[in-house]
Amino acid sequence: MADVATLVEQARAGRPRSVARLISLVEGASPQLREVMATLAPLTGGAYVVGLTGSPGVGKSTSTSALVTAYRKRGKRVGVLAVDPSSPFSGGALLGDRVRMGEHTSDPGVYIRSMATRGHLGGLAWAAPQAIRVLDAAGCEVVLVETVGVGQSEVEIAAQADTSVVLLAPGMGDGIQAAKAGILEIGDVYVVNKADRDGADATARELNHMLGLGESRGPSDWRPPIVKTVAARGEGIEEVVEALEKHRAWMEEHGVLADRRRRRAAQEIENIALTALRQRIGDLSGDQRLDALADSVVRGTSDPYSAADELIAGLTSA
Numbered sequence: 001m002a003d004v005a006t007l008v009e010q011a012r013a014g015r016p017r018s019v020a021r022l023i024s025l026v027e028g029a030s031p032q033l034r035e036v037m038a039t040l041a042p043l044t045g046g047a048y049v050v051g052l053t054g055s056p057g058v059g060k061s062t063s064t065s066a067l068v069t070a071y072r073k074r075g076k077r078v079g080v081l082a083v084d085p086s087s088p089f090s091g092g093a094l095l096g097d098r099v100r101m102g103e104h105t106s107d108p109g110v111y112i113r114s115m116a117t118r119g120h121l122g123g124l125a126w127a128a129p130q131a132i133r134v135l136d137a138a139g140c141e142v143v144l145v146e147t148v149g150v151g152q153s154e155v156e157i158a159a160q161a162d163t164s165v166v167l168l169a170p171g172m173g174d175g176i177q178a179a180k181a182g183i184l185e186i187g188d189v190y191v192v193n194k195a196d197r198d199g200a201d202a203t204a205r206e207l208n209h210m211l212g213l214g215e216s217r218g219p220s221d222w223r224p225p226i227v228k229t230v231a232a233r234g235e236g237i238e239e240v241v242e243a244l245e246k247h248r249a250w251m252e253e254h255g256v257l258a259d260r261r262r263r264r265a266a267q268e269i270e271n272i273a274l275t276a277l278r279q280r281i282g283d284l285s286g287d288q289r290l291d292a293l294a295d296s297v298v299r300g301t302s303d304p305y306s307a308a309d310e311l312i313a314g315l316t317s318a
């Protein structure tokens with residue numbers, strides 16, 4: 001296979017197949033990943049990462065596609081990552097998404113990739129930031145991350161993004177669901193899509209009400225805006241972009257962007273370290289050190305806590 005440096009160079013030159021190869025290395029947890037990440041490190045930090053989450057069918061892919069159009073008009077290179085934590089499939093875009101993203105597939109300024117993480121070691125939290133880093137290093141100025149809202153995953157994705165967009169639609173009972181899912185805490189921008197349908201105003205009002213509850217914001221705090229869209233017709237999308245740019249400017253002004261990125265990196269380090277530790281501990285069955293420690297616990301010359309400490313010390317210095 002091509003060496004990592006060449007692959008990265010080609011990805012930066014805008015060669016989609018090289019970007020795809022790099023993301024495949026992430027998904028496959030390739031042994032080369034270490035080298036890939038080391039090579040990418042100095043090339044990252046330029047991308048503005050926007051997460052889009054919401055229930056299936058709310059219009060995430062349609063909105064993502066419309067946002068791509070809006071950012072392309074502004075001359076930005078855009079990366080799209082569609083993360084489906086429940087799907088065992090990966091590689092190409094999902095069929096429906098391929099249709100909705102269709103107009104962008106021949107645009108060299110847009111890179112679209114879907115990613116499945118089920119069964120993945122460390123899951124979404126582990127794979128998504130590394131895939132984002134690939135797109136970042138490949139020169140994407142905006143990276144849109146679409147994820148299906150299932151339980152914990154949207155919270156995880158919110159932790160990956162600079163700005164989180166939460167989508168709702170009228171008539172989906174979303175208001176109540178949103179409150180349950182803790183979605184009201186993660187949105188920086190709220191979108192009520194399908195505003196061409198009855199009930200959009202009511203949904204927006206209900207959302208506004210719920211966002212106001214428990215509110216204790218100071219004058220310089222960010223108040224998440226609610227934008228109504230008809231993504232299928234591109235209506236309201238410019239307003240979404242404006243809200244995103246405002247949020248980004250606010251984050252930069254208040255040091256929030258740097259803070260979020262630091263927390264993100266910290267979490268990533270923790271995930272990788274825990275995965276590595278777990279792997280080493282998992283490899284221990286039949287390990288003589290463990291057997292010896294077990295013997296000493298059985299004999300009463302050591303206790304399980306001391307033995308565990310000794311084991312960990314041995315693992316981290318090994």
Ligand SMILES: Nc1nc2c(ncn2[C@@H]2O[C@H](COP(=O)(O)OP(=O)(O)O)[C@@H](O)[C@H]2O)c(=O)[nH]1
Nearest residue numbers: 056057058059060061062193194229230231232
């Ligand atoms: N009426 C209406 N339908 C929409 C709108 N946006 C998306 N849709 C439709 O809603 C369905 C689900 O959209 P999709 O983007 O795949 O949702 P996702 O599952 O959240 O990614 C598709 O049939 C879209 O054409 C809208 O603004 N109004």
Ligand SMILES: [Mg+2]
Nearest residue numbers: 060061097146
């Ligand atoms: Mg979708």
